[in-house]
Amino acid sequence: MTFSRPRRRPLAAGALLSLGGIVLAGCAGGFDEPSGDAAEAATTAIVAALPTDPTSMDPVRSGALVVLSVFFHTFDQLVKITADGEMEPKLAEEWTPNDDLTQWDFALREGVTASNGEEITADDVVFSYQAILDDPTSENFAYLSSIDSVEAVDEHTVRFHLKQPFSAFPRNTSLISIVPADTYQEMGADAFAQDPVGSGPYVFENVQKGVAYDLVRNEDYWGDAPEIESISLQPVSSDESRVNGVLSGSLDVAQVGPTQVSSVESSGSAQVFSALSNGVVFLGVNSTSGVLADVRVREAIAAAIDQEAITESLLGGLAEPATAMLAPAVEGYSDEVAGTAYDPERAEELLAEAGYAGETITFDYATDGRIPLSAEVAQTIQGYLSDVGISVDMVGADQESHTLKVRNKEFTGIYLNTWAPSTVDGDLPLTDFYEASGNNNYAQDPVTAELAAAQRGVTGEEREAVFAELLDYSNTQGYFVPLYVPANNFAADPALDWAPRADGLYDFTETSFQ
Known part of the structure; x- marks a missing residue:
C-alpha cells in the first residue's frame, strides 16, 4: 500500500458482514439520537470516540x-x-x-x-x-x-x-x-x-468527565462557521467498543488498531481513513554497551531486518518502512536520507568483520501500549536477527515499566520504542535522540548534539540541510534503527467527509457528511 500524506483509504466496494448483536459498550451520554423529521439534522452532529479521558x-x-x-x-x-x-x-x-x-x-x-x-x-x-x-x-x-x-x-x-x-x-x-x-x-x-x-469555533454545552464532552457551534465565532453544528467527544478506552460503536452507528468516527481495519472495511457499514502518522517506530541502541560499541554490529542489526516484510505482512500494509528518525509528515524530514537496505548477507559479513562470536544482546520491548502489535513486531525482529546469527535475550514488560526504563536509560542492549512529536516538527525528537539530556541518547556523540542545536538557529533550506546531515549521520553510525512509520486508522460513518491529521487528533472544523 502506498500512502500520501495523509490519505483516505476508501471502503472496499460491495463487502458485507452481518453485524448480529454488536453493541457499543462504554459510550453513555452525549446528544440524543434524532428521529422522525429530526433525522435529517443528524448530518450536522458528530459523535467521536476519545481513546482516553x-x-x-x-x-x-x-x-x-x-x-x-x-x-x-x-x-x-x-x-x-x-x-x-x-x-x-x-x-x-x-x-x-x-x-x-x-x-x-x-x-x-x-x-x-x-x-x-x-x-x-x-x-x-x-x-x-x-x-x-x-x-x-x-x-x-x-x-x-x-x-x-x-x-x-x-x-x-x-x-x-x-x-x-x-x-x-x-x-x-x-x-x-x-x-x-x-x-x-x-x-x-x-x-x-x-x-x-473560549473563543474557538465551538462552545461547551456539557462537561461530563468520563462520559462526554458536548460542544455546539459558536455562532459568534470570528472565523468561518463550520458545517457541523454539534460534536460529542466520548472517552472509549476499549478498542473493541470503539469499532462496535462505529459499526452499530453509536459513533461516527473512532480510532482503531491495524488488526481491526479489514473487518471494518468488509462490514459494509463503515469506511476506513488511514493516514501516515507523525511517528516512527524504531530500535534504540545502547551503542556504548558490549558488542554494540562496534558500529559494524549496529549496522548488521539494521541490515538484518526486512522492514518491507514487517509493514506489508505483519502490519497489513498499514505502515511504511522508515528511512530516518523522522516521519514524512514532520518538519525536518528529508527524502534524501537513505535508510539501511535489507541485506542479510551483508549483515553476516559485518558481524564476521567485527569478530562477533554470538554474544547475547538484550532486547527490551513493551508487551502492550503505545505500539500496536509490539510483541509480534519484537518477535519478528528476533527472528531476523537470529537468521544472521545474532543472539538476543527477549525481555518483555508492560508499557509503564518499559517507559520507566526509557526515562532512566536502563537498557543494556536494543529496545523497541516510538516517537511522535506533538508539534509535528523534528526539534522535539532530535532533542531526545541526540542531545546530552535525551532519554534515548546513549551515544552522547558531540557531533549529533552540535547539529541538533544548530537547526534551532537557522530557517528554511539551511535548517532542512542540517536535519538531513544529522539524520544521515545517525544512520551511518547505527545509533538507532528506524523501522516503520505507522498509519493512524479510523473507522467512520460511510458518509463522513473528513481529513485525518498526521498526529491522530480530531479537527472537525472543515468536516461534513456527504
Whole structure:
C-alpha cells in the first residue's frame, strides 16, 4: 500500500458482514439520537470516540494530546497545525523573529471575543502563557521551556523572549490554548474547568468527565462557521467498543488498531481513513554497551531486518518502512536520507568483520501500549536477527515499566520504542535522540548534539540541510534503527467527509457528511 500524506483509504466496494448483536459498550451520554423529521439534522452532529479521558478541561493545567481534540474546537491557539502538518495562522495573523531567532513577535487578529463576550487581546495571551510558566505541574510546562519571558507590546502584539535561538518556536504555540484572563481569574481554575469559556469555533454545552464532552457551534465565532453544528467527544478506552460503536452507528468516527481495519472495511457499514502518522517506530541502541560499541554490529542489526516484510505482512500494509528518525509528515524530514537496505548477507559479513562470536544482546520491548502489535513486531525482529546469527535475550514488560526504563536509560542492549512529536516538527525528537539530556541518547556523540542545536538557529533550506546531515549521520553510525512509520486508522460513518491529521487528533472544523 502506498500512502500520501495523509490519505483516505476508501471502503472496499460491495463487502458485507452481518453485524448480529454488536453493541457499543462504554459510550453513555452525549446528544440524543434524532428521529422522525429530526433525522435529517443528524448530518450536522458528530459523535467521536476519545481513546482516553482527559485529565481536565482547564487548558492552563491540561495539555496531554487527547485533550487537544477538545481544545482545538473550543479555544484559539496562536497558530494551527493542519491535517498534513503545515502551519497556518489562527489567533495570530503573522509572526516574525528577530535576526538571531531569540525573540518572536505575534500580531493578533482584532475583534476576537470569547463566547461570553470578553475580548481576547495580547493581555490574555500573556496571562495564558505566564500561568503555565508559573506552574511546573502543568502538562504544558515542557512546551514552554524555551521561553524566558512574554510581554504585551500593545493590545494586539505579543512578544516572546527566548533563552536561546529557536526557529521552531511558532509550532510550539499550536499546543497552547488562550483563555480569557478576566473570566478565568474570576471563576478560578476548578470552576473554569467545569464550565470552560473560549473563543474557538465551538462552545461547551456539557462537561461530563468520563462520559462526554458536548460542544455546539459558536455562532459568534470570528472565523468561518463550520458545517457541523454539534460534536460529542466520548472517552472509549476499549478498542473493541470503539469499532462496535462505529459499526452499530453509536459513533461516527473512532480510532482503531491495524488488526481491526479489514473487518471494518468488509462490514459494509463503515469506511476506513488511514493516514501516515507523525511517528516512527524504531530500535534504540545502547551503542556504548558490549558488542554494540562496534558500529559494524549496529549496522548488521539494521541490515538484518526486512522492514518491507514487517509493514506489508505483519502490519497489513498499514505502515511504511522508515528511512530516518523522522516521519514524512514532520518538519525536518528529508527524502534524501537513505535508510539501511535489507541485506542479510551483508549483515553476516559485518558481524564476521567485527569478530562477533554470538554474544547475547538484550532486547527490551513493551508487551502492550503505545505500539500496536509490539510483541509480534519484537518477535519478528528476533527472528531476523537470529537468521544472521545474532543472539538476543527477549525481555518483555508492560508499557509503564518499559517507559520507566526509557526515562532512566536502563537498557543494556536494543529496545523497541516510538516517537511522535506533538508539534509535528523534528526539534522535539532530535532533542531526545541526540542531545546530552535525551532519554534515548546513549551515544552522547558531540557531533549529533552540535547539529541538533544548530537547526534551532537557522530557517528554511539551511535548517532542512542540517536535519538531513544529522539524520544521515545517525544512520551511518547505527545509533538507532528506524523501522516503520505507522498509519493512524479510523473507522467512520460511510458518509463522513473528513481529513485525518498526521498526529491522530480530531479537527472537525472543515468536516461534513456527504
